[in-house]
Amino acid sequence: xxxxxxxxxxxxxxxxxxxxxxxxxxxxxxxxxxxxxxxxxxxxxxxxxxxxxxxxxxxxxxxxxxxxxxxxxxxxxxxxxxxxxxxxxxxxxxxxxxxxxxxxxxxxxxxxxxxxxxxxxxxxxxxxxxxxxxxxxxxxxxxxxxxxxxxxxxxxxxxxxxxxxxxxxxxxxxxxxxxxxxxxxxxxxxxxxxxxxxxxxxxxxxxxxxxxxxxxxxxxxxxxxxxxxxxxxxxxxxxxxxxxxxxxxxxxxxxxxxxxxxxxxxxxxxxxxxxxxxxxxxxxxxxxxxxxxxxxxxxxxxxxxxxxxxxxxxx
Amino acid sequence: xxxxxxxxxxxxxxxxxxxxxxxxxxxxxxxxxxxxxxxxxxxxxxxxxxxxxxxxxxxxxxxxxxxxxxxxxxxxxxxxxxxxxxxxxxxxxxxxxxxxxxxxxxxxxxxxxxxxxxxxxxxxxxxxxxxxxxxxxxxxxxxxxxxxxxxxxxxxxxxxxxxxxxxxxxxxxxxxxxxxxxxxxxxxxxxxxxxxxxxxxxxxxxxxxxxxxxxxxxxxxxxxxxxxxxxxxxxxxxxxxxxxxxxxxxxxxxxxxxxxxxxxxxxxxxxxxxxxxxxxxxxxxxxxxxxxxxxxxxxxxxxxxxxxxxxxxxxxxxxxxxxxxx
Ligand code: SF4
Numbered sequence: 001x002x003x004x005x006x007x008x009x010x011x012x013x014x015x016x017x018x019x020x021x022x023x024x025x026x027x028x029x030x031x032x033x034x035x036x037x038x039x040x041x042x043x044x045x046x047x048x049x050x051x052x053x054x055x056x057x058x059x060x061x062x063x064x065x066x067x068x069x070x071x072x073x074x075x076x077x078x079x080x081x082x083x084x085x086x087x088x089x090x091x092x093x094x095x096x097x098x099x100x101x102x103x104x105x106x107x108x109x110x111x112x113x114x115x116x117x118x119x120x121x122x123x124x125x126x127x128x129x130x131x132x133x134x135x136x137x138x139x140x141x142x143x144x145x146x147x148x149x150x151x152x153x154x155x156x157x158x159x160x161x162x163x164x165x166x167x168x169x170x171x172x173x174x175x176x177x178x179x180x181x182x183x184x185x186x187x188x189x190x191x192x193x194x195x196x197x198x199x200x201x202x203x204x205x206x207x208x209x210x211x212x213x214x215x216x217x218x219x220x221x222x223x224x225x226x227x228x229x230x231x232x233x234x235x236x237x238x239x240x241x242x243x244x245x246x247x248x249x250x251x252x253x254x255x256x257x258x259x260x261x262x263x264x265x266x267x268x269x270x271x272x273x274x275x276x277x278x279x280x281x282x283x284x285x286x287x288x289x290x291x292x293x294x295x296x297x298x299x300x301x302x303x304x305x306x307x308x309x310x311x312x313x314x315x
Numbered sequence: 316x317x318x319x320x321x322x323x324x325x326x327x328x329x330x331x332x333x334x335x336x337x338x339x340x341x342x343x344x345x346x347x348x349x350x351x352x353x354x355x356x357x358x359x360x361x362x363x364x365x366x367x368x369x370x371x372x373x374x375x376x377x378x379x380x381x382x383x384x385x386x387x388x389x390x391x392x393x394x395x396x397x398x399x400x401x402x403x404x405x406x407x408x409x410x411x412x413x414x415x416x417x418x419x420x421x422x423x424x425x426x427x428x429x430x431x432x433x434x435x436x437x438x439x440x441x442x443x444x445x446x447x448x449x450x451x452x453x454x455x456x457x458x459x460x461x462x463x464x465x466x467x468x469x470x471x472x473x474x475x476x477x478x479x480x481x482x483x484x485x486x487x488x489x490x491x492x493x494x495x496x497x498x499x500x501x502x503x504x505x506x507x508x509x510x511x512x513x514x515x516x517x518x519x520x521x522x523x524x525x526x527x528x529x530x531x532x533x534x535x536x537x538x539x540x541x542x543x544x545x546x547x548x549x550x551x552x553x554x555x556x557x558x559x560x561x562x563x564x565x566x567x568x569x570x571x572x573x574x575x576x577x578x579x580x581x582x583x584x585x586x587x588x589x590x591x592x593x594x595x596x597x598x599x600x601x602x603x604x605x606x607x608x609x610x611x612x613x614x615x616x617x618x619x620x621x622x623x624x625x626x627x628x629x630x631x632x633x634x635x636x637x638x639x640x641x
Contacts, residue, residue: 069540072443097543109538111553113632122552123542150632166542 009084010042011205012066012174017078019065019229032075033274035061036229037282039078040301040308041207045173048196048206050216050237052255053226057271059209060105062226063178066207067100068092082174097123101172105179107159110151116162117147123169136165140195157188164195175199176207181215193219213240213255222307225252228271228282235307248309250287281312289313316628323624327617331610338609339383342602386606396603400595405607408592413611416588418500420577422508427515428566434516435523436558440550442528450520457517462576466510466583473506480506507584511576515569522565526558533557564626570619574612 019036035058043049053059064070066080068089080087082095092100101123110119120136121129137146140161146154154162160180167175177196181189189212196219200206210216216223217237224231233249240247244256254267269286272278280295281287287294291313299310389396395405438450457465474480481503530536536553544552578590585591589608596605628634 064537067541069537093543096541102538102541104534104538104541106534109534111535111539111556113556114553122539122544152633170542 009044011045011083012087012207013042013081014066015040015079017062017065017080018076019061019070020075021071022073022075034229034277035274036065037277038298039230041224041231041234043174043205043207045205046200046203047222048200048208048220049222049224049234050208050210050220051224051226051231052210052213052216054271055211057226058229058274059211059226060178063102063176063207063209066092066176067096067102069096097170097172099172100174100176101167101170103163103167103175103177103180105182107151107154107163109163112151114150115148116151116154120147120162120165120169123166124171132169133165136169140165140168156184157191160184160188160192161195164192164199168195168199172204174205174207176209178209179211180208181210181212189215213259225249225255227251228277229274230282230310231308232283232311233307233309239307246305248304248307248314249283249311250289251283281310283311319628323621327614330617331613334609334613335387335606336383338606339379339386339602342597342600342605343379345600386603390610395607398596398604398607399601400599400604405603408604409589409607409611412587412589412592415586416577416581416590418504419508419511419580419586419588420573422504423511423515423577423580424566424573426508426512427519428562430512431516431519432523432562434520435525436527436550436554438520438524439527439531439554440546442524442531447524450524454517454520457514458521460514462510462514463579463583465514466507466580469506469510470583503586507580507586510583511573511580514576515573518569518572519562519566523558523562526561527554530554530557560627560630564623567619567623567626571616573619574615 017036017039018034020032020034023031023033039062041049041051041062051059051062061070065074065076066087068087070076082091082099085091087095110116117130117133117137120133124132133147134144137144142158142161142165146158146162151159163180167177180196181192184192193215196206196208208216208220213223217240220237222234223237223240224234226232233247233252235247235252238246240252240256244253244262247253247256251267257263258266267286272282272285278284278295280297281290281299284290284294293312297312299312301308301310302314304314386396395409397403398405398408401408434450434454438447441447531549531554536549539549539553574590577588578593580586581588581590582594589611593605593608593612595601596608
């Protein structure tokens with residue numbers, strides 16, 4: 001699928017995106033911390049792009065930035081375009097739910113006091129609500145009575161289907177699934193991944209944000225590796241193979257080698273805190289190939305062998 | 316559910332016994348001699364023998380516990396006793412005064428509920444803007460204002476200076492009881508009710524604001540926003556739905572403050588309600604009347620709290636359905 005998809009124009013293009021938050025620390029001192037820095041990504045219709053990174057590394061912020069639903073203390077810079085046009089806050093507000101939809105992490109993202117059928121109907125801004133919702137529930141094998149249930153009554157598997165159904169009910173051409181398989185039973189994970197593939201097969205672009213590299217490899221056409229608020233490498237899923245010799249960035253290789261089915265060798269150290277980012281390459285403190293250059297200059301984004309990478313020494 | 320109700324009835328009974336016992340004790344310890352209060356200006360004409368007779372007539376010569384049990388037994392038979400100061404059955408007096416008080420409290424309650432809720436919603440929707448700041452400032456000022464002082468202020472402004480409302484009482488002075496019209500009563504009711512209501516607004520508004528801000532920061536509102544809902548839709552579909560129940564519950568649970576406030580308001584405006592009656596009875600050692608008012612107010616507050624709890628059980632789907640499955 002990727003071969004044909006890649007020839008299309010990107011539906012969403014993110015370039016140089018940075019997001020920081022202003023915090024008021026003790027004594028009215030202002031502090032900003034950088035959650036996303038200089039991030040690039042793009043996605044085409046019918047494609048699944050997995051954004052893979054450690055839990056709690058700010059991947060959700062990317063999703064919220066694209067949708068324009070960041071909290072008021074967020075500062076956003078860089079540029080995004082959707083279907084070839086600049087994605088301004090005003091345009092984001094107009095496209096939310098109509099062109100761009102979100103599949104959230106958990107059932108907590110549903111109104112606890114509203115029946116789930118109603119909530120799925122709200123996802124279709126101007127369609128034939130009830131009929132469409134029933135049809136989708138049937139498609140996702142949700143029993144007829146499910147629409148009358150409240151979120152707290154859903155089992156884990158049902159909740160997952162309802163959450164995917166909210167996106168399926170919307171006419172959106174870009175679907176952002178933000179960690180849709182957190183700590184789920186393997187069978188439910190499998191089913192959810194199948195649903196994501198169905199959505200992309202219908203021509204929708206799916207951004208699949210996850211910490212689970214196996215789930216990403218099983219589903220996605222391309223993988224964007226997210227580290228310390230930026231995408232250090234974007235590679236076709238097929239590049240994750242063997243010893244990782246086709247991968248471009250030392251962190252991607254380390255991630256790949258850390259998998260149980262490979263060497264099971266963890267990456268030493270931990271991600272830098274977004275509160276105190278150093279100049280230069282953010283991976284430098286943990287990188288075996290690090291040189292003086294790495295610590296002083298931020299590596300620029302380069303295209304190599306059909307992927308992109310941010311590393312001075314990648315080849 | 317049946318278990319729940321039984322528990323509440325049991326709690327009510329212990330509450331009533333405790334409250335009446337406490338009031339009984341307090342009154343017996345108070346320096347006020349009910350006979351002296353009863354005799355009043357006739358003091359010089361009442362000899363010691365007569366004095367003792369009156370005391371014996373009220374049963375005041377008996378020991379405390381005997382008096383309490385005798386009173387309790389009478390109450391259980393439905394006999395609330397006779398008021399010493401009004402020389403009429405306690406139940407009759409409470410009945411009259413309760414109507415006036417309930418009218419006052421209901422008006423204030425509805426006013427503070429609606430107005431406070433609206434202010435709270437407004438502040439939360441505009442959180443951080445000047446609208447929010449003005450509303451918050453208003454509420455905090457109000458909350459820290461003693462209500463009797465506020466009552467006096469209202470009285471001075473609207474009754475004395477502007478002359479829009481009568482200075483006090485529940486009905487016009489010098490008018491025969493059957494000639495008093497409903498509009499007369501309303502005219503007398505409005506100022507104390509407004510005073511009571513306005514002081515109640517602050518709590519309701521601040522609570523509503525707090526709750527709505529919590530809801531607006533929740534994950535489900537974020538997701539609703541991601542689905543393209545506008546601010547007004549967010550408020551209508553999710554905001555009101557999720558704050559209505561706690562707001563209504565709080566409103567019922569605030570019956571005790573409402574009653575407490577009405578005692579002050581009635582005192583300031585000489586409005587002849589239960590609160591004023593309680594003060595009179597207390598000051599003049601009218602045990603049966605005071606106990607009657609105490610029991611009535613305990614029942615009133617209890618009814619509010621019970622309603623609040625029942626509302627949660629009957630309306631919140633999370634509790635309602637759990638109940639069914641248990
Ligand atoms: S730029 Fe240098 S430190 Fe950063 S990943 Fe590449 S080799 Fe390692």
